[in-house]
Amino acid sequence: GGIITQTPKFLIGQEGQKLTLKCQQNFNHDTMYWYRQDSGKGLRLIYYSITENDLQKGDLSEGYDASREKKSSFSLTVTSAQKNEMAVFLCASSMGQGSSQNTLYFGAGTRLSVL
Amino acid sequence: GDSVTQTEGPVTVSESESLIINCTYSATSIAYPNLFWYVRYPGEGLQLLLKVITAGQKGSSRGFEATYNKETTSFHLQKASVQESDSAVYYCALGASNTNKVVFGTGTRLQVLP
Numbered sequence: 001g002g003i004i005t006q007t008p009k010f011l012i013g014q015e016g017q018k019l020t021l022k023c024q025q026n027f028n029h030d031t032m033y034w035y036r037q038d039s040g041k042g043l044r045l046i047y048y049s050i051t052e053n054d055l056q057k058g059d060l061s062e063g064y065d066a067s068r069e070k071k072s073s074f075s076l077t078v079t080s081a082q083k084n085e086m087a088v089f090l091c092a093s094s095m096g097q098g099s100s101q102n103t104l105y106f107g108a109g110t111r112l113s114v115l
Numbered sequence: 116g117d118s119v120t121q122t123e124g125p126v127t128v129s130e131s132e133s134l135i136i137n138c139t140y141s142a143t144s145i146a147y148p149n150l151f152w153y154v155r156y157p158g159e160g161l162q163l164l165l166k167v168i169t170a171g172q173k174g175s176s177r178g179f180e181a182t183y184n185k186e187t188t189s190f191h192l193q194k195a196s197v198q199e200s201d202s203a204v205y206y207c208a209l210g211a212s213n214t215n216k217v218v219f220g221t222g223t224r225l226q227v228l229p
Contacts, residue, residue, distance in 0.1 A: 031215045042206065042221030050215050058216070059116065090161065094215070099168070102149050102210030102217050106161040 002027035004107035006091050011112045015083040021076045021110045023091030030096030032074035033104065036060055037088045046089075049074055050096055078112070085114040117142055119220035121207045127226045130199055136192040136223045138181075138207035149210035150183050150190040153219075156203045164192075164205070168212070177201075202227045 005024045013019045025032065031050050035043040035058075045058030047066035055066055065077040074091060088111050092104040121138045128134055142148040152164040152174075165174035170185035181192045190207060207220040 033217065035219070040221065043219040045216070045218055048216060056214070056216070059218070092161075094217075096215060101212060102151070102215060103163055103166060104153070104161075104208075104217060108160055 002029075002105070004091055004093060004105055006089075006107035006110050008110060009108065011110055013078075013081040013112065013114050015081060015114060017081045017114075019078040019081055019112070021078075021089050021091075021112075023074045023076070023107060024072055025074075025091075025093040025105075026072065027093055027095075027105060028071070029093035029105075030071070031094045032068065033092040033094075034058075034064075034066060034074065034076045035090045035092065037090060037109075038086075043090065046076065081112075081114040083114055085112065087112050117145055117209060117211070117216070117218050119207050119209050119218060121205075121220035122223045124204075124222070124224035125226055126223055127228065128197055129228045131196045134192075134194045134197045134201075134225070136205055136207075136225070138190045138192065138220060140188050140190065140207070140209045142188070142209060142211075145209065145211040145213070145216075147212045149212055150181070151208040151210060151217075152179070152181055152190075152192050153206040153208060154203045155206075155222075161206070197225075197227045199227045199229050201225060 033048040049068040091107040149168040165176040167174040167183040
């Protein structure tokens with residue numbers, strides 16, 4: 001089996017600050033995802049990447065940058081944190097093809113609070 | 116765009132009662148959607164419950180079933196007799212086999228009373 005590790009678990013930032021969240025997977029999966037979860041709004045796709053150095057925008061990409069420099073890692077940057085923002089960011093990965101395509105494995109999440 | 120709409124929670128049922136959580140999807144940019152139900156049990160991470168990648172097929176797991184209905188664009192989750200341990204948040208999701216994009220519904224919190 002494999003694991004997805006998200007760091008940090010908790011992130012407290014200041015308004016206007018640039019904040020970076022990291023995600024590592026050892027499944028050797030091709031595709032990785034970043035989702036944002038707000039209370040009552042489910043999971044909203046921010047960015048995904050189908051291979052190293054690839055980036056695809058989701059529905060919520062504005063205000064974020066992403067980077068996939070290695071197959072095993074996918075980072076997300078909040079370009080300017082918004083005051084009183086609170087959300088959980090979930091990283092996931094999946095095989096890029098075959099019968100398990102789009103079956104996502106999730107990390108434990110990074111909880112963001114902005115003061 | 117591509118989206119998923121599911122039963123708004125919370126849903127409360129008594130143990131041994133039947134359950135249905137509705138899910139409908141819109142796949143405007145996805146030629147061959149794959150459909151999923153994910154679940155988050157208390158204190159645990161989000162995990163796959165069941166999936167169906169072919170229209171007309173049924174998926175099942177842990178006593179839950181869902182049938183991929185392309186005509187009604189639905190993928191409702193059903194269980195004949197729920198248990199208290201089924202209390203969790205359930206998410207319907209839509210995947211694109213051509214782009215690997217996966218979108219989720221808002222989740223439905225299920226509480227099963229003893």
